[in-house]
Amino acid sequence: MTIDFALDCGIALLVLAVAGWTIVARASFAAVVGFVSFGLLVTLAWVRLAAIDVALTEAAIGSGLTGALLLGAAARLRSNETAKQAEVPGAALRIASALLAATVAATLAAAVLLLPDPAPTLAPAAAANSGATGLGNPVTNVLIAFRAMDTMLEKVVLVLALVGVWSLAADRCWGGMPSPPRGADSGDATAFLAQLLTPLGIVVGIYILWEGADHPGGAFQGGTILAAMWLLVMMAGLAKAPAISRRSLRLVLIAGPAVFLVVGLAGLWFGAAFLAYPVDHAKAVILVIEFVMTLTIAVTLALLLAGPPDREASP
């Protein structure tokens, strides 16, 4: 107990130290590297909070994909940085915002300390209904069945975000190809890594999706790994990014929310309510939704990271 507690305190202190360093670091590039380390340490915190599903998501999306996105942006903005570094706000504003931030942190801390005891929980309800879906992982149960509406709307948000990113393309590039971030010296080593790692990564991604039924994992984590593999292949120059006007690409992008909507409306038509799964075939329906959803997540996340199209469509 005491060793566990010391370990938790150590992780918490490390998280805060890296967080503070990230905020005060002078160079943006260093700050992004700090943010990625922060994300990985927060992943440890999630493991210690017995939330393995969340830890996987934080490592893959919160730290990995977000880190890659911010690193790419920092590299493109680097030339701008030296000129703007002098622009720091005045002492009065900094003190006022420090006071505000301290107040918010203190309020949150007080809320943590004053949480009701015993804590309200929906775990018994989730356990009581787990037999209805045939899945063993309670988090997947909640995501895909008990609160399926949230997950469906989230798919819609992903598509909307991608539409927003694409709409920032210059007029002449509309319908063209995005160019994912690519190192200036991405040569044989990157190509070798992409050839070696991608088949393994695809297997791991599908495994995590499949295991998500009964163990930590699922569509989000598996989809993120698949997205990373596709990005790696594109960054190594082994495959080109697709033109955003391609019909097959757009069909994949809307497949996830569309399947969800069809199942939802079928539930309304044949069953009790919107998104009510057929009782005898719940697991089969859930598997279909998860597979299609994983494909959509993988493609959407990769294209969100690749950014708006900046090359004209090839004739």
Next chain:
Amino acid sequence: MSATVFGLCGAVAAGLGLYGVITDAQLLRKILAFNMLGAGVFLFFGVVARRGAAAGFAGDPVPHALVITGMVVAFAATAMAVALLLRLFTASGAATFAADTTSADSDSTDT
């Protein structure tokens, strides 16, 4: 016990993120700090979930599912913000909110 430690850690991380959002002049750093603020709030959810351990589960699965959904949405919003920032940079050469006198005349060249 350890849940409380991470709860306090999340509270301070949220405060640090908020400070960064307000005081950092560069927009990229604001986006980064906003993600840190979000990570702190997500940890708060984790504490609530851990305290709700019952029925043989190590934590309440409902907050866990909400956090997973939230992380994906946060990434989508971050991607959108970064795309806007890079567009602003190519259009005006600026990566801050500060008034920039050169932005007006270089605006029309890129469209």
